[in-house]
Amino acid sequence: MALNIGCAAAPGRARDNKTGSWRVFKPVFKHETCTKCGLCETVCPEGCVKERADGYFDPDYDYCKGCGLCADECPADDIEMVQEEK
């Protein structure tokens, strides 16, 4: 691919880097006590927690680094960090 001069690039290519491979623990969104407050979406440093059509939230496991912030911050204790099976 030709270099874009000026060390420049158009948006979007960061998604090529699937940071989900970094995980040791992964968040499981149980959708049991969830109040759909959206705090998980707000605090995720990756921006990979997305709202579903039904108003619940799910992480994008392609990018989730398993940092655990969503689990820590969820006021309804609906998210559990479990060790990932590799």
Add this chain to the structure above:
Amino acid sequence: MAEHECALFECGHRACGGCGPALAARLILKGTGPNTIIVASTGCMEVFSTPYPETAWGVPWIHSLFENAAAVASGVEASIKKQGRDEHVVCICGDGATFDIGMLCISGAFERGHDITYICYDNEAYMNTGIQRSGATPYDADTTTSPAGKCSTGNKRPKKDLPAILAAHGASYVATTSIAYPNDVVKKIERAVNTPGPNYIQIHAPCATGWGFEGADTMAIGRLAVETGLWVNYEMMNGELEKAKKIVNRKPVEEYLKAQKRFRHLFRPEKNVEEIVKIQAIADRNAAKFGIDLNMKKEK
């Protein structure tokens, strides 16, 4: 899987898990919106978000050098003005770039009164190069260039009061905030970009790797900084203090310090009461200066 629309700050960036500045970037863009040009300095955020050709930015973004973001932004602003365009011009720089090596350019840009918003994500050290002391490093923090040791209790100097310095330059809106209060960040950013500049926002962005705590606790640590008074969220307009976040039953600084490895030397091999008292005094001075204490008496 839903069709992907390019976010303003994309997944796939290379920040540590639980990174405070990464969260700050997302919140900043929520506040600025897409009609924004970002001028970045060299540092953690620049490095983890733009390894060629993988850029995480969905807005126009430029990185020049470590210390000249404010000068580059001055040029961008002048050009935009001349062309009659209306994009927000926003600098996003770390504390090293802002408090130290960038002082020349920031002072000039603010003195000249450019219509820019300068945002400092403050993780309180040169993190990208491996945790070295900056002008924003708090008193007694352990960094690789201000290490605790047999004859040292860590960083010898208090944090530089940069908001006050820039307010003295005649900045319009000066505010401090913390990623532990995400709505506060978004609100203040929004206010800044819609206030004729120059404006300065300092965002407390705890760094799990550099401060020594688990990534999952980033928000909790940020809250403790505010709840102990070591960090105050406040707003100034044209040099006058407008508002400061009040704290109910302010916590003792020990709770904040003992949760981070960078202050661990104050507790081992035994508690260094003298130093902790000094740090408590800093918090007390902050509380008095900004009037943040709300003491609720417990009903018997």
Add this chain to the structure above:
Amino acid sequence: MMEILEGSHAVAEAVRLCRPQVVSAYPITPQTHIVEALASMVADCKLDAEYICVESEFSALSACLGASAAGSRVYSATTSQGLALMFEVCFNVAGMRQPIVMTIANRALGAPLNIWNDQQDSISLRDSGWMQFYAEDNQEATDLHFITYKVAEDHNVLLPAMVCFDGFILTHTYEPVDIPTQEEIDAFLPPFKPYNTLDAKKPMSLGMYATPDYYMEFRYEVDEAMKRAKQAYVQVGKEFAEKFGRDYSGLVEGYRLEDADTAFVAMGSLCGTVKDAIDEMRADGMKVGLLKIRSFRPFPSAEIRKALSGVSRVAVLDKNVSLGQKGAVALEVKDAIYGSGIDVLDYIIALGGRDVRKSDIRVIAGLAEKGIGDQYYGLRTEVL
């Protein structure tokens, strides 16, 4: 229109005609008159530009970078210590392929502090990726700005450029200069069209970092752009010659070189003195000539090799020295004619504004003939 103008003011007129949208200014002798003149023009609504009084030269070039990246034609001027302070930004600007044009009023570098002319400042940035063109007189200094903006902004080039003219000798000297009209320059130099730019309608990230997997290729691209710049320069120079009747299209220019035994090589105002000395020496039967180098970057190796192919020896007059080695121009000329067997003798001359007379050129011709060179010329041994 012919006017008698101080060199700085002639250059300021040229810049005005190029319609920069953003000018950043910081004072430093001997370029200050340029930015002062531009400030006056802005204040009198003769130049429609944003004029930024920056807090240092470092910021001057940084502001130019930001404005250029946002889509504006920009301008700044500096010299010596100021250019040295811009060192980091110069490399950055070239790597980011921003076509910034900057006038360098050549001046010596301290320590010791010295405000007078030599060419150490711009030559010391020969690695940076900036094009460098040297003017012999104020007319050339004026005209090179029109040509340089056009070459720099060519999408096949997109490199920053320095227009160099000697401090005090040219900047502060009054000469008759033909200043073109705004219509003529508007017809010659169209508005700046950026390549990659900062625009919320088409977002791009500029100035990303490059790992070992990419860095070398980015640097190679700058070199390739320099190669294309040679052809672009010649073409634009020819176009200028056609429209304005003054021909600067030569990356180098020979003066009475065709049958010369000894060829002088020089850049900038020194060429004027050398030409006068050559005329006198020729009248005395000495077969001497001059190869004037106009473009130092990109370095015209092939053109130099061709021009010097018939001479017996080359006397390079270096208004600079790479301390611990020789003068930069001599080293690069040697490289250009390597294998030809022609001797290249280096004379470090005129550092820090020391005057050079026609008689000095004659003395050097004599030294060169005897094969005595690779030395400082005119050293005051009595103060050593």
